[in-house]
Amino acid sequence: MSIHNLPCEMLRSVFQNADSHDIPRLRTVCKMFNNVIKSNYCFLPRVAYLVKIFSENGQIMIANMKSGDIKGCTQKLSEFDFTHWREIGIVELEFEDIKNCDQQDVKKAFRTIIQEMIKTRQTQLRKMIFTNVDVSNKVTEEIEALFGLSMKQCENVTVENSVLPISFNQDSFDSSKFDHFRWVSSDAATPLPCNQILKKLQNDMKIAVNKRSFLAEMDSVGVDSVCDFLEEWLRLPIASFFNLSFHNCDDTWKTRFLAECERRELTHNYMEFQSRTHNNAHVKVSFSQDASTCCIWPVLDVPATGQSVCYARYFRDF
Incomplete structure (x- = not known):
C-alpha cells in the first residue's frame, strides 16, 4: 500500500510524533503532506x-523571533500578520516598557493578543513577563483575561516595576502551573x-x-506562612530544591520570625534548620539588613569519603 492511500487522520498521528523543526520540511515532500499539515498545524x-510586545514612540510594537535567536520580525502590532502564529508555538510572552500610551490602543493590543492566542x-506558553508596564483601569478586562489564559500553562510568571489593573482570584492561583513566581516593585487593583x-x-x-524546584520572589510575606513552608519541607521524605526571596523583612520581621520558630x-544552628528525614539536608535562612531581604534555600551536604560531616560547607558558610 502506498503512503498516499493512508487516511488523513493516520498521517496526522504520524506527524504528531515528528520533531517540530521537521514539520516545515515535511510540507515540501508532496502536495498531500502539505495539505494535511496545513489543515492540522494547530x-x-x-x-x-x-x-x-512593547511601545515605541507611542506605538504598540511586536517582536516575533525563534527561541534562541537574537533577531526576528519587529513591526507595528496593527500591521502584523497573525496567520503566521498557526505555524509556531509561543513559549514566552513578554510585555515591556508599555507606558504613556493611548489606553484605547493598549486595550486593543491586549485584546488582539488574547484573541489570536485562542484562535x-x-x-x-511556559513563561510570561511584565516589565515596566503601566496601564489604566480601562484595560482591566483584558489583563485579567490574559492572566486567566496564561496561568493555566505558565511555569514562570514574572512581574517587575509594573502597575496592572488586576484583581486576584484564589481559584486561579490554586489551579495554575507555575513553580517560578516573581512579583516585585509592582502594584495591582488588589494586593498580591x-x-x-x-x-x-x-x-x-x-x-x-x-523532586520539583520552586523559585519565588515577592515584596512581602507573613511570618506564619514562611514557617509553615519551612516545617513542611523539613518533614518531607523527598527534599525538593527551592529558593525564596522576600523583601521588606526588617528587624521587626526577623524578630517575629525567630520567635515563631x-x-x-524549629531549632537551628546559625540560622540553619536540620531536615527531620535527611541527615545531610538543611534549610539556610539569610537576612540582608541593607536590603531588608530574607532569602531561604536548602543546603545538601556531600561528605567526603569516610566522613560524616561536610566540612567544606561549614568553612564556606561560616
Whole structure:
C-alpha cells in the first residue's frame, strides 16, 4: 500500500510524533503532506517562538523571533500578520516598557493578543513577563483575561516595576502551573496574595511525586506562612530544591520570625534548620539588613569519603 492511500487522520498521528523543526520540511515532500499539515498545524508540534510586545514612540510594537535567536520580525502590532502564529508555538510572552500610551490602543493590543492566542491554539506558553508596564483601569478586562489564559500553562510568571489593573482570584492561583513566581516593585487593583501563593507552592511540593524546584520572589510575606513552608519541607521524605526571596523583612520581621520558630520548636544552628528525614539536608535562612531581604534555600551536604560531616560547607558558610 502506498503512503498516499493512508487516511488523513493516520498521517496526522504520524506527524504528531515528528520533531517540530521537521514539520516545515515535511510540507515540501508532496502536495498531500502539505495539505494535511496545513489543515492540522494547530495539532502538530510547532517551532518554539518568543513574542515581545512593547511601545515605541507611542506605538504598540511586536517582536516575533525563534527561541534562541537574537533577531526576528519587529513591526507595528496593527500591521502584523497573525496567520503566521498557526505555524509556531509561543513559549514566552513578554510585555515591556508599555507606558504613556493611548489606553484605547493598549486595550486593543491586549485584546488582539488574547484573541489570536485562542484562535491559533497556543498551548506551549511556559513563561510570561511584565516589565515596566503601566496601564489604566480601562484595560482591566483584558489583563485579567490574559492572566486567566496564561496561568493555566505558565511555569514562570514574572512581574517587575509594573502597575496592572488586576484583581486576584484564589481559584486561579490554586489551579495554575507555575513553580517560578516573581512579583516585585509592582502594584495591582488588589494586593498580591503572597501568603496564599507560598501556600500553593507548599502544597505543590507536598504532593509532587518527583523532586520539583520552586523559585519565588515577592515584596512581602507573613511570618506564619514562611514557617509553615519551612516545617513542611523539613518533614518531607523527598527534599525538593527551592529558593525564596522576600523583601521588606526588617528587624521587626526577623524578630517575629525567630520567635515563631522558637514557639514551633524549629531549632537551628546559625540560622540553619536540620531536615527531620535527611541527615545531610538543611534549610539556610539569610537576612540582608541593607536590603531588608530574607532569602531561604536548602543546603545538601556531600561528605567526603569516610566522613560524616561536610566540612567544606561549614568553612564556606561560616
